[in-house]
Amino acid sequence: MVSIAALGAVAWLAVTLVMVGLQVKGASDRIALDQREQEVTQTEARVAAYRGTVEEQVARVERRQAVLDALVRRHFGNLEDNEDEAETADGAEAAEESSAAIPEAAALQALEQHQVAFARALRAAVEQRTLQTAEAIREFGLDPRVMSRRAQGGPLIPIRTAMTLDGAIDEEIADLEIALNRLAVMELSLRAIPSAKPTAYGAMSSPFGLRRDPFTRGRAMHNGIDFRGRHGQGILATGPGRVRFAGWKGGYGRTIEIDHGAGVVTRYAHLSGINVSVGDRVDRGDRIGRMGSSGRSTATHLHYEVRINGRAVNPRPLLEADRDVLEIQSVAGRRNGDAVERG
Incomplete structure (x- = not known):
């Protein structure tokens, strides 16, 4: 009986160990x-x-x-x-x-x-x-x-x-x-x-600056350049822009004003005829009018002015720029096209 019990215990222990091993x-x-x-x-x-x-x-x-x-x-x-x-x-x-x-x-x-x-x-x-x-x-x-x-401003964005x-x-x-x-x-x-030149032919007859007034003979400021020429001679736009005035302007007589943007305006006075209307777009060299002697004028000629932000400047240096500068300006014009900001 003891042997049988011992064998049973051993068998139980073995089974238990196997089951524990499997679980582990x-x-x-x-x-x-x-x-x-x-x-x-x-x-x-x-x-x-x-x-x-x-x-x-x-x-x-x-x-x-x-x-x-x-x-x-x-x-x-x-x-x-x-x-x-x-x-x-x-x-x-x-x-x-x-x-x-x-x-x-x-x-x-x-x-x-x-x-x-x-x-x-x-x-x-x-x-x-x-x-x-x-x-x-x-x-x-x-x-x-x-x-x-x-002029700049506006809200901060x-x-x-x-x-x-x-x-x-x-x-x-x-x-x-x-x-x-x-x-x-x-x-x-x-x-x-x-x-560009405002007329194809004609020498300068009166420069920019102080001069003797042709009527009073007193000292007076001449805000432009006069070009002599023949009656009816073509007047040309000196740069691209939009016509802002075309008509009679007091002592200037028949006058054209072109807005070129950036505050730059050119004025062509004493004309005998006007070929453009307000709002027209013009390019450099376009024929815009005809030379004459209207208004306060002694003889046939063109009075040509350049104004920047309302102030008259001497047009002569603008008309005598060298070729390299004109080429840079031409490149700027081609790159910007019609994007000129009207001032």
Whole structure:
């Protein structure tokens, strides 16, 4: 009986040990399975995070490119990309870090850095052209600060414009747009300067400045230049603009006034005939009237004036600019087209 009991106890112990072992193994398998599930979940989360980061980067690069394209088209037309431009050291280092953390984002990071470098390079070119334009205005004997001065005001509006899409704007692009707008104002000012001759034939008969009045013989200010010529000779617009006056104007007789924008107005007086009407757009060299001797005049001639912000200036330096300055003005005119701001 004792032997039988001992054998039974041993068998029970063995069965118990087997059952405990199976339970331990099952628990271990469950723990391992849980760990693998957690690893899979973490991996999926990392992949989702990587994808999210890449998508955000793609969206940011696309937004910046859209802004750059819009700015370039607005101010320069379509420009060819410079594919040979070297990547900056910072850009290369950032791209390597991005490649190590998110391999899929390396190319996008490099493109983003290239865009920033492009914006900086374009801003430098724009600022150089602004200086060149200002110097051309000085060659006409005018002050570019006065020519480009604008009345400004309005409510403060943060730079969350439609162009930024998501309410954010890169510092480089913001600086580029400011530089482009400054260039546009300067070029419009240069374009507004009337530099063509108001008549094809005829020598200057009376300069700008103090003179003896032809009727009273007393000292008087002559606010323009007189050109002699034959009766009916063609009178030409000295720059692009819009006719703001065409008719009789006191001692000036039959007169035409053209608004060239940027506060610049030209006046053509003592005409025998007028070929334009108020509101007409004219271009440089267009025939607008005929020479005569109407108004307070002693003989057939053209009285020609240039006024900037209401003040008469000597037209002679504007009519004697050298070829290089005229070429810069021509480029400014082609770039701005009909965008002349009427002052």
